[in-house]
Amino acid sequence: MSSGTLYDKVWDLHQVAQLPGGATQLFIGLHLIHEVTSPQAFAALRDLGLSLRHPERTVATVDHIVPTTSQARPFADPLAEEMLATLEANCAEHGITLHGIGSGRQGIVHVIAPELGLTQPGMTVACGDSHTSTHGAFGAIAFGIGTSQVRDVLASQSLAMGKLKVRRIWVDGQLQSGVYAKDLVLHVIRTLGVKGGVGYAYEFAGPAIAALSMEERMTLCNMAIEGGARCGYVNPDQVTFDYLKGRPFAPSGAAWDQAVAWWSSLASGADAVFDDEVRFDAASIAPTITWGITPGQGIGVDETVPTLEQTEPDERPLAEEAYRYMDLQPGTPIAGTPVDVCFIGSCTNGRLSDLQAAAAVAKGRKVAPGIKAFVVPGSEQVAAAAEAEGLDKVFVEAGFEWREPGCSMCLAMNPDRLEGRQISASSSNRNFKGRQGSASGRTLLMSPAMVAAAAIHGRVSDVRTLLNP
Amino acid sequence: MTTATPFPTGPISSVSGTTVVVRGDDIDTDRIIPARFLKCVTFDALGPAAFADDRAELAASPAGPHPFDRPEHQGASILLVNRNFGCGSSREHAPQALMRWGIRAVVGESFAEIFYGNCLALGIPCLVADHDTMLAIQAAADADPAASFAVDVAEARLGCGNQTWQLDLAAGPRQMLATGQWDATGQLLANNTALAATAARLPYLSGFAAA
Ligand code: SF4
Numbered sequence: 175m176s177s178g179t180l181y182d183k184v185w186d187l188h189q190v191a192q193l194p195g196g197a198t199q200l201f202i203g204l205h206l207i208h209e210v211t212s213p214q215a216f217a218a219l220r221d222l223g224l225s226l227r228h229p230e231r232t233v234a235t236v237d238h239i240v241p242t243t244s245q246a247r248p249f250a251d252p253l254a255e256e257m258l259a260t261l262e263a264n265c266a267e268h269g270i271t272l273h274g275i276g277s278g279r280q281g282i283v284h285v286i287a288p289e290l291g292l293t294q295p296g297m298t299v300a301c302g303d304s305h306t307s308t309h310g311a312f313g314a315i316a317f318g319i320g321t322s323q324v325r326d327v328l329a330s331q332s333l334a335m336g337k338l339k340v341r342r343i344w345v346d347g348q349l350q351s352g353v354y355a356k357d358l359v360l361h362v363i364r365t366l367g368v369k370g371g372v373g374y375a376y377e378f379a380g381p382a383i384a385a386l387s388m389e390e391r392m393t394l395c396n397m398a399i400e401g402g403a404r405c406g407y408v409n410p411d412q413v414t415f416d417y418l419k420g421r422p423f424a425p426s427g428a429a430w431d432q433a434v435a436w437w438s439s440l441a442s443g444a445d446a447v448f449d450d451e452v453r454f455d456a457a458s459i460a461p462t463i464t465w466g467i468t469p470g471q472g473i474g475v476d477e478t479v480p481t482l483e484q485t486e487p488d489e490r491p492l493a494e495e496a497y498r499y500m501d502l503q504p505g506t507p508i509a510g511t512p513v514d515v516c517f518i519g520s521c522t523n524g525r526l527s528d529l530q531a532a533a534a535v536a537k538g539r540k541v542a543p544g545i546k547a548f549v550v551p552g553s554e555q556v557a558a559a560a561e562a563e564g565l566d567k568v569f570v571e572a573g574f575e576w577r578e579p580g581c582s583m584c585l586a587m588n589p590d591r592l593e594g595r596q597i598s599a600s601s602s603n604r605n606f607k608g609r610q611g612s613a614s615g616r617t618l619l620m621s622p623a624m625v626a627a628a629a630i631h632g633r634v635s636d637v638r639t640l641l642n643p
Numbered sequence: 644m645t646t647a648t649p650f651p652t653g654p655i656s657s658v659s660g661t662t663v664v665v666r667g668d669d670i671d672t673d674r675i676i677p678a679r680f681l682k683c684v685t686f687d688a689l690g691p692a693a694f695a696d697d698r699a700e701l702a703a704s705p706a707g708p709h710p711f712d713r714p715e716h717q718g719a720s721i722l723l724v725n726r727n728f729g730c731g732s733s734r735e736h737a738p739q740a741l742m743r744w745g746i747r748a749v750v751g752e753s754f755a756e757i758f759y760g761n762c763l764a765l766g767i768p769c770l771v772a773d774h775d776t777m778l779a780i781q782a783a784a785d786a787d788p789a790a791s792f793a794v795d796v797a798e799a800r801l802g803c804g805n806q807t808w809q810l811d812l813a814a815g816p817r818q819m820l821a822t823g824q825w826d827a828t829g830q831l832l833a834n835n836t837a838l839a840a841t842a843a844r845l846p847y848l849s850g851f852a853a854a
Binding site: 187188189190191193194195196197199201203210211213214217222224227228231238239251253254256257260294296297302303304306318319320321322323325326329330331332333334336368369372373402404425429430432433436468488491492495585586587604606607608609611613614 | 667668669671673674677678679681682683684685686696699700726727730731732733734735736738739753755756757760761764765813814815816818819822824825826827828830831832834837838841842844845846847848850851852
């Protein structure tokens with residue numbers, strides 16, 4: 175059993191009580207809500223005659239359903255409009271801060287909470303969205319919850335939870351140029367499997383992790399859930415503190431020093447005990463891309479689609495299903511696969527550094543004929559920062575569309591979607607069948623720089639050849 | 644098709660009814676309920692949309708129709724699945740869609756964690772069988788779709804006629820279901836003093852003033 179890890183320390187601090195069923199009642203320090211998973215929870219609260227225990231610890235934004243072309247109200251889609259209007263009414267009724275469209279702070283929930291300084295080390299963070307694991311980048315224990323649990327947190331600021339085991343993912347060495355946190359996490363999931371993390375929290379540590387920026391750490395923790403781990407985290411360090419300093423909701427003045435001292439005390443100690451440890455070498459990782467229908471079906475860009483013989487026996491039925499669905503032949507190189515749509519954005523890779531990496535590839539080049547390519551900043555702040563640097567112009571000159579912030583084509587809840595059998599190069603996090611809005615649409619997951627490279631060539635290609643020609 | 648069976652309430656000691664087998668590993672929440680159906684402010688209409696895309700795909704194929712579309716499975720209440728069922732999203736829309744279609748218990752080789760918790764919060768037990776047992780259960784169910792099966796929650800057992808299979812259900816969920824306390828809200832609210840005490844010791848709640 176783990177002890178002395180950040181996970182253990184934060185868990186102990188937030189324990190309220192042991193519940194009769196054996197679960198622990200855990201206090202939730204920050205509750206993030208959005209339009210998709212909250213309306214039913216508010217309705218349930220109303221039915222039970224309950225109010226919010228800590229409305230000041232609940233923060234809302236709108237992301238999944240917002241269109242990324244025109245965000246003028248009312249939205250063209252009446253269902254989307256109804257969802258946003260319901261969120262607005264619920265927030266007004268219960269005194270919840272809503273960072274809405276045009277506030278300068280709206281965006282994907284997992285992008286805005288960190289950039290506003292709401293997410294801090296040592297917190298427990300919950301949100302009705304599985305990619306809440308993103309916030310673990312700060313040394314928070316952050317996880318996705320269902321709508322019944324959203325109701326519970328609204329009513330009691332706490333949850334019934336079972337404690338996870340802790341696996342340390344230790345990464346030595348340094349990522350090569352053209353290889354990003356996205357490639358690292360796709361490599362981890364490819365190695366440990368999409369179920370490998372079930373029952374675990376992942377602690378990402380080691381020299382390669384210490385060298386990552388906060389935005390890269392967010393990409394990494396964002397996809398812990400795709401590896402089955404309900405939360406992933408990185409111990410807070412100077413990189414974390416430097417990122418937080420001066421953000422609107424971060425502590426300031428005398429409180430800042432107190433906060434840094436407390437945050438530092440929470441990091442896993444030298445005597446920490448883990449339930450398990452797995453080691454990786456960052457230098458050996460290539461740009462990684464998925465070829466199949468789960469995020470675990472990944473390969474290096476210089477590899478071939480695995481044959482059945484190269485696949486573990488119990489993974490073979492899934493591999494066969496993936497060959498059929500993706501229409502890719504086992505044994506053929508993934509590089510050179512033609513794509514139709516190129517999407518840069520999402521809570522995985524819709525931050526400023528992601529757009530900078532993609533723009534570095536796009537600059538002075540042109541999107542291949544017939545390719546639809548678009549860039550969706552993760553938030554209004556990301557959009558403003560990118561525009562201040564002129565990234566929007568770089569993209570537009572290269573033939574990308576520059577859109578308004580939202581979840582966009584990460585999932586099919588807004589007008590951005592694949593049509594028919596289209597295949598996308600996507601910087602998002604899920605390549606499930608039908609995920610991007612067409613029941614037969616296909617998704618290749620990769621880093622934003624690799625998406626830009628795919629857009630330029632019209633086919634999957636190794637971004638390193640464009641960066642170091 | 645939706646069912647007239649009432650949604651779970653109170654202690655849940657057993658679930659009985661006919662079965663429906665949905666084979667395959669890693670069936671994710673986007674397949675259980677495609678994202679376009681999530682544009683709603685209530686769960687009411689989700690039942691008929693369960694597995695919508697898989698059903699449409701299979702309807703047109705020689706392997707079809709999907710089990711959820713086969714006449715013999717209409718009204719089924721026990722869903723029989725394989726490994727890592729319900730992976731993907733935390734959205735409760737997936738168990739809600741299954742519940743509203745009529746499912747009251749799920750038996751499988753393993754479940755994604757959030758999906759499992761979401762089911763429990765609705766009073767839908769998810770029980771685990773090892774691989775060989777699961778294949779035997781699925782074969783028995785397919786051999787006689789009209790047969791009534793019974794899940795015994797306290798004993799973590801599945802029975803049909805004179806056959807029984809031992810399943811696994813962790814002590815916590817088992818007790819929560821047996822006592823009717825699978826819906827946690829009441830318990831969480833009862834610990835008012837302890838909640839206040841926990842909040843008082845978290846420095847970030849007081850702006851680090853007294854740290
Ligand atoms: S960007 Fe995608 S994964 Fe992230 S919150 Fe939005 S829909 Fe979910």
